[in-house]
Amino acid sequence: MKKIIDAVDDVVVDALRGMSLAHPDTLHVDLEHRIVLRARPKDDGKVAIISGGGSGHEPLHGGFVGHGMLDAACAGEVFTSPVPDQIAAAITRVDRGAGVLQIVKNYTGDVMNFEMAAELAEAESGTQVTSVLTQDDVAVEDSTYTAGRRGVGGTILVEKIAGAAAEEGRDLAAVTALAQRVSDGSRSLGVALTSATVPANGKPSFELGEDEVEIGVGIHGEPGRRREKIAPAKELARTMLEPILAELPGEGPALLLVNGLGGTPLLELYILLADAQEILAEHGIEVSRHLVGNWITSLDMAGASLTLLRLDEELTRLWDAPVHTPALRKGR
């Protein structure tokens, strides 16, 4: 294993330290609890939004803390849920009296720990906590880490749109309902060209042949639907979009997220985007908004995922609203 790390056991806290140094104007990092917070939270009475999960998916979630998106993110060990005490501490820290929404990717450990944290926080401080699960991955039901569908790229859309709604001053019930609507409307699928290597394991999580891709891979390297020979990008895009479109709810224009899994260069992501948009046009779907880059990654895994969400006028406006985080930034 070749990685730019120091002690294998310290990768998360070492990275959080770097994150803290890199973004002093945006982030405050509580290294003890491994919570990423806004540097200068306003006491504006808004609903607070937290998220979190295993590390190794950067910039998710810490990179999405800031105005217009998250109030806090809890970093677990690599590919391991944060613990309830840590999440409860985050809830208490961000609550402004208007309640806290938790956005949780649907993995068994995360679901359990965020649930326990909500109960802890409610019991200790009376904070009102709601949760929305993201489960946008159409690849498989029930996988290595999941009962039901996995939460992947759709998580970013939920965090952005719910974040904008909270910033507008909507109440907890309204922000939660909106987050649920975005979660319900998002569909994703990923393909891996290589495995990730978890630092503590020291070797790739799975092996792929020289000419193979894993269709429907999870962000922890969970097995997908099948293995295929590598194909041109346009065929890959079609293979990814078909199951997404088969289950995509709603009508009208869509947001297309082209997400790199960590080891794939931007050049390839742009090629995939052009191909995906051409296929969507064949299906009569207009892509009205795009996001391309490495947003929810799997360490050094080469590969990409596509996510679609139909946008109405309200979702478009909230997607376009200003956001000011290390990873995603628009307007002011």
Added chain:
Amino acid sequence: MKKIIDAVDDVVVDALRGMSLAHPDTLHVDLEHRIVLRARPKDDGKVAIISGGGSGHEPLHGGFVGHGMLDAACAGEVFTSPVPDQIAAAITRVDRGAGVLQIVKNYTGDVMNFEMAAELAEAESGTQVTSVLTQDDVAVEDSTYTAGRRGVGGTILVEKIAGAAAEEGRDLAAVTALAQRVSDGSRSLGVALTSATVPANGKPSFELGEDEVEIGVGIHGEPGRRREKIAPAKELARTMLEPILAELPGEGPALLLVNGLGGTPLLELYILLADAQEILAEHGIEVSRHLVGNWITSLDMAGASLTLLRLDEELTRLWDAPVHTPALRKGR
């Protein structure tokens, strides 16, 4: 070779098409000339700034086109300079009558082609063109593609700071002098953990052992100073910073750019940043500004580079000035 591409010969134009679709509000892409332009250039009489070079280093340069940075970027084939006609077309397109500054990475082909383009444009339309070379890589003098030192991460600092100065309305001589000052003050070094694979070649450009890193690698995989066994990130940071610090001009606080070469996850870049900053503190150097991420890449190469530039008050202000490009965005 496994890549998300269609025809090997079309990767650049296919990626430009995706780029154009992804950023309609910011970019206009002339696919025929392979020039990335601002979507809505203002006729404000400001000095125009162009750059460009071989593709495969995305987001450099096209991702840095927009308010506060470049007016145009010319995309060559992968790791190959754009051609003079193409660059001359870009010069003509962006000139607002105040002249054009070219920011050119010091590679033999680029230097020659930008020089010829400047002569062409001056002869055809009388446009006044100046050029600044970036040559911040302290690894080696004269390499596969270079006479003298290679231009790497410092290029981004020159583009950002000169871009801000042009936006302020400074004249061509002043913007050029400032760009030269930033170029003169920047020092970089990179390490590779793996080779990149150029699509047209179909195999890695060089081989590294399971436990080897190339110290001083170039962004096209040019050989560095030596090969070493992989070491903890802090030792790698020290190995990179020592030659940089030995030649870093000026005094006072510094900007630290931690740059991923394409295949290295953000988690590792943050760890490297924390280590680098600790070493700089030992040397009494305060890091007053940071930039971390994949900015000047080498396709899928795993590895990272560090760049330092001392900042005075003027450079700090220009670094902090609003920028509105696909890759880099601050303020408004």
